[in-house]
Amino acid sequence: xxxxxxxxxxxxxxxxxxxxxxxxxxxxxxxxxxxxxxxxxxxxxxxxxxxxxxxxxxxxxxxxxxxxxxxxxxxxxxxxxxxxxxxxxxxxxxxxxxxxxxxxxxxxxxxxxxxxxxxxxxxxxxxxxxxxxxxxxxxxxxxxxxxxxxxxxxxxxxxxxxxxxxxxxxxxxxxxxxxxxxxxxxxxxxxxxxxxxxxxxxxxxxxxxxxxxxxxxxxxxxxxxxxxxxxxxxxxxxxxxxxxxxxxxxxxxxxxxxxxxxxxxxxxxxxxxxxxxxxxxxxxxxxxxxxxxxxxxxxxxxxxxxxxxxxxxxxxxxxxxxxxxx
Amino acid sequence: xxxxxxxxxxxxxxxxxxxxxxxxxxxxxxxxxxxxxxxxxxxxxxxxxxxxxxxxxxxxxxxxxxxxxxxxxxxxxxxxxxxxxxxxxxxxxxxxxxxxxxxxxxxxxxxxxxxxxxxxxxxxxxxxxxxxxxxxxxxxxxxxxxxxxxxxxxxxxxxxxxxxxxxxxxxxxxxxxxxxxxxxxxxxxxxxxxxxxxxxxxxxxxxxxxxxxxxxxxxxxxxxxxxxxxxxxxxxxxxxxxxxxxxxxxxxxxxxxxxxxxx
Numbered sequence: 001x002x003x004x005x006x007x008x009x010x011x012x013x014x015x016x017x018x019x020x021x022x023x024x025x026x027x028x029x030x031x032x033x034x035x036x037x038x039x040x041x042x043x044x045x046x047x048x049x050x051x052x053x054x055x056x057x058x059x060x061x062x063x064x065x066x067x068x069x070x071x072x073x074x075x076x077x078x079x080x081x082x083x084x085x086x087x088x089x090x091x092x093x094x095x096x097x098x099x100x101x102x103x104x105x106x107x108x109x110x111x112x113x114x115x116x117x118x119x120x121x122x123x124x125x126x127x128x129x130x131x132x133x134x135x136x137x138x139x140x141x142x143x144x145x146x147x148x149x150x151x152x153x154x155x156x157x158x159x160x161x162x163x164x165x166x167x168x169x170x171x172x173x174x175x176x177x178x179x180x181x182x183x184x185x186x187x188x189x190x191x192x193x194x195x196x197x198x199x200x201x202x203x204x205x206x207x208x209x210x211x212x213x214x215x216x217x218x219x220x221x222x223x224x225x226x227x228x229x230x231x232x233x234x235x236x237x238x239x240x241x242x243x244x245x246x247x248x249x250x251x252x253x254x255x256x257x258x259x260x261x262x263x264x265x266x267x268x269x270x271x272x273x274x275x276x277x278x279x280x281x282x283x284x285x286x287x288x289x290x291x292x293x294x295x296x297x298x299x300x301x302x303x304x305x306x307x308x309x310x311x312x313x314x315x316x317x318x319x320x321x322x323x324x325x326x
Numbered sequence: 327x328x329x330x331x332x333x334x335x336x337x338x339x340x341x342x343x344x345x346x347x348x349x350x351x352x353x354x355x356x357x358x359x360x361x362x363x364x365x366x367x368x369x370x371x372x373x374x375x376x377x378x379x380x381x382x383x384x385x386x387x388x389x390x391x392x393x394x395x396x397x398x399x400x401x402x403x404x405x406x407x408x409x410x411x412x413x414x415x416x417x418x419x420x421x422x423x424x425x426x427x428x429x430x431x432x433x434x435x436x437x438x439x440x441x442x443x444x445x446x447x448x449x450x451x452x453x454x455x456x457x458x459x460x461x462x463x464x465x466x467x468x469x470x471x472x473x474x475x476x477x478x479x480x481x482x483x484x485x486x487x488x489x490x491x492x493x494x495x496x497x498x499x500x501x502x503x504x505x506x507x508x509x510x511x512x513x514x515x516x517x518x519x520x521x522x523x524x525x526x527x528x529x530x531x532x533x534x535x536x537x538x539x540x541x542x543x544x545x546x547x548x549x550x551x552x553x554x555x556x557x558x559x560x561x562x563x564x565x566x567x568x569x570x571x572x573x574x575x576x577x578x579x580x581x582x583x584x585x586x587x588x589x
Contacts (some may be wrong), residue, residue, distance in 0.1 A: 011586065048442055049581045074444045084436035086338065088345040093338075100334035129345075145439065226455035 001026050002047060002153060002184055004005055004258035006056030009042050018208035027182045029175065031189060033321045035303055039162035040188040041081055047186070049073045061184075074102065077134045077151030079159055083142035087131035091122055091141050094130055096149055102149035119174060122165070135162035154178060157188045172198055186249045192288070192295045198249075202295075210302045216268075216273065219292040223268060225267045226291040227274065229260040233284040243281045249273060327452060331445050335453025339427060343457065347572075349426060353419050353461045357469040360415065364408035365477055368401045371479050394484065401481050402488050405473070406551035409494060410540060412466055412473075417507040418531075419462035424513030425526035427454055432521060437584050447581050451514065457512070459506035466502050470494075493554040502556060504564040513573035518578040 007020040017039040019273045028080065034042045045051045047058055049069030057064060063071045085094050092113055099109045117123045120140035130138065139162045146154060160168035175198060178185060189195050195202055196215045203212040212217060218226075231237055231251040238255040244262055247254050249270040251263040261276075267290050278285055293301075343349060390406075391399040431437045440450060470489075478486030518528045552560070577583075 045585060050438070050442055050585050070444055070446075073442060076438070076442070077440045080435070080442070082435040082436050082438075084434060084439045086342060086436055087434060088342045089338065093341060097338045098439070098443065099332060101331065101445045103444065105330075142439075220466065 001062075002058060002060050002186070004047070004056075004058040007043065007046060007053050007058055008055040009039070009046060009051070010054040013163075017053075017206065018203070020209050022203055022209060023214050024184045024186060026184055027179050028201065029179050029185045029187060029199045031195040031202040032205060033192065033195055033202055033299060034205040035190075040205065043156060043205070044078070044152045044157060044186060044188060047072075048076050048078050048155055072153075074149075075152045077146035077149065077154045079142055079146040079154075079156045081157045083138040085130045085133075085141055085145075087139055088129060090127050091117065091133075092126045094141060095145055098145045099148050103307070104149060105225045110150050112150075116148050119147070120144045121170065136164060136167055139163055140167065140171075152183060155181055155188075156185065156275065158190070159187060160191065160194060168194075190239060192299060197297050202300055204302050206303055211298075215295055216292070218298050219295055225264050227262045227264055227267050228287075228289055229262060229274075229278065229283075229285060230287040230289050231260065231278075232284055232286045233282075235282065238247055239251075240264075240278060240281055243277055244274065247268055247277055249272060327446070327449055331449040332456070335440075335445070335450055335456045339454055339457035339483060340451065342425060342427070342430075343461065346426070348464070349423060350461075352422050353465055356418060357415050357465040360408065361409040361469045361473045364404050365473065365480070367404050368477050368485070369480050370399065371401055371404075371553050383517075383564050387488060391488070398482050398484060401477075402485060405477050405485055406488055406491075409473075411487070411538075412470060413505060414538070415469070416459075416464045416502045417463045419465065420458040420468050420509040421435045421513035421531075422508045423458035423461065424454060424510040425517040426523045427458065428514055428517035429521065430521045443583055447579060447584070450525075451575070451579065454514070455507065455510045456540055458510045459503065462506050463503055467498060470498055491551070493552055493557045496554065497552065497557045497560070500561050504568065508564055508568050509572060511568065515571060516555060516574050518583070565573065 002024040003224050004022050007017060008015065009017040020043060022030070032043065034040050039207055042051070046053050046065065047060060049065060050058075052069075053065060057066070057074060059065075060068075060072045061075055063069075063075075065072065086097070086190035088095065095113045095116065096109060099112055104112055110132060114123070114126075115306060119125050120143055122137065122140050122144065125133070125137065130141065133141070139159075143156075143159060146156065155173070160171050163171060171310060172194065175185060175187075179200075187195065187199060201214055202218055204210045204218070229237075231240070236255065237258060237260045240260060241255060244250050245261070249264060249266075251265065252260045253260060255261075262273070262274060275288060366481070388394075388396055388399040388403075391402045393401060431440075471503075474489035476485045477489060513526065516529045517523075520526050520529070
């Protein structure tokens with residue numbers, strides 16, 4: 001469990017992270033989305049006990065940043081931006097080295113190394129030097145390194161970067177398994193599709209946290225969800241509006257271009273009732289789908305809004321933040 | 327400081343070093359050169375049965391060893407005078423290894439994952455220091471022992487006694503490790519500021535200048551080798567420099583600086 005309250009990081013006169021507050025529950029995947037220099041990596045570094053915040057604080061599984069940072073590092077697994085492997089060592093030696101740093105010894109260490117080499121499908125290459133590995137193979141070893149000591153909290157910076165689609169799916173499936181094991185997971189990514197598929201909640205940030213919500217709620221941009229119902233038959237859609245507005249879950253309904261547009265609070269829960277009511281009223285439904293913006297549109301909208309607002313100074317600030325923080 | 331963590335870093339560094347043949351060559355070559363030049367001269371004098379009076383300033387040399395025949399005194403002067411250069415091995419080799427290690431990690435961006443573990447910075451530095459210093463210490467001691475035995479065998483056992491003198495035994499046990507430690511710290515400090523191992527070694531290379539200056543001054547001053555007093559003063563001087571380097575090093579190599587500037 002991660003609680004973040006007013007977290008701030010300044011590098012000299014540059015503020016890389018502004019007053020961040022959010023929480024990540026056990027068994028939750030929290031995505032941090034933002035452009036380069038948005039402060040994602042700096043945030044993760046603070047939460048992993050690598051660098052000290054300038055103000056604010058956080059607790060990770062009950063340990064506070066600062067005095068509890070050593071304990072936090074022990075219970076945290078981190079996939080850094082760059083794999084950062086030791087080229088002259090084999091994959092097995094790399095993992096064994098990090099296993100020792102996480103306190104694993106003897107048979108326990110050997111089992112963990114073999115297990116995670118297997119998880120990332122790298123056992124056949126275990127005794128080869130990392131120097132000859134492709135970008136994707138390095139990324140797999142770095143993922144194995146982050147998970148080797150069965151951490152309770154996991155930070156993954158671009159976990160599927162450099163991986164082919166099949167390997168990326170393996171990693172996503174494994175992250176999903178970690179969620180089911182109750183781990184708290186923070187993923188930094190530019191990959192909106194991946195964020196939407198994996199994350200329970202997403203925080204869009206650019207120096208500060210612009211919005212935090214579930215992917216579905218973000219796509220609705222804070223408004224009620226709109227469901228479009230396509231009908232087939234002699235009766236026009238306007239003849240069903242009265243039936244629908246009588247339903248307690250429907251916030252509004254209207255006929256639009258031969259379809260029905262229905263506003264709901266929670267489409268995943270309320271759509272079956274809506275469909276049942278329409279069928280009872282004699283409607284012949286051909287399709288039902290939620291009308292929502294894509295996550296990409298929401299992201300670009302939010303980030304663009306900040307970009308426009310900060311236009312005169314944004315270029316200078318972003319460059320400085322990247323230089324110092326990334 | 328937890329020894330298990332220091333050991334883990336040491337083993338990793340050692341494996342890295344053993345796979346770097348060029349760097350291993352850099353460890354062995356200076357040691358062999360510094361030992362073979364005076365040994366060659368001793369052998370040359372011995373084989374050719376040279377008249378010691380043909381050697382310049384011979385009276386001055388012989389004065390250092392009043393009990394020895396002239397020829398052996400000349401050989402004694404050569405073997406003991408060159409021993410100052412043995413101090414170049416602990417000055418040069420650990421710096422080359424340490425700067426290669428730190429800059430290699432900077433280039434590979436492998437410092438951040440290490441510091442994200444429970445490993446503490448002093449443990450990381452201790453592991454790196456031991457792994458960089460040990461080859462130089464072993465090389466110096468190995469060459470020192472071989473140097474004493476080989477020269478004794480070539481010329482006379484009294485040369486072995488001259489080489490294994492009290493002051494040089496003390497220098498090997500105390501001054502050599504101290505110089506190694508200072509050299510590693512200097513390598514780490516310089517490496518934290520530059521991104522190229524050659525640049526780091528060139529900047530750090532200035533550390534050899536005082537040692538060469540001492541060796542040259544000793545030769546032209548007609549002094550065969552260090553006195554015990556000079557060795558002890560050398561120990562104090564290098565220990566003071568280590569204290570200074572530790573202060574600068576702890577500032578240059580704290581966790582946050584490494585993460586935000588080096589890693």
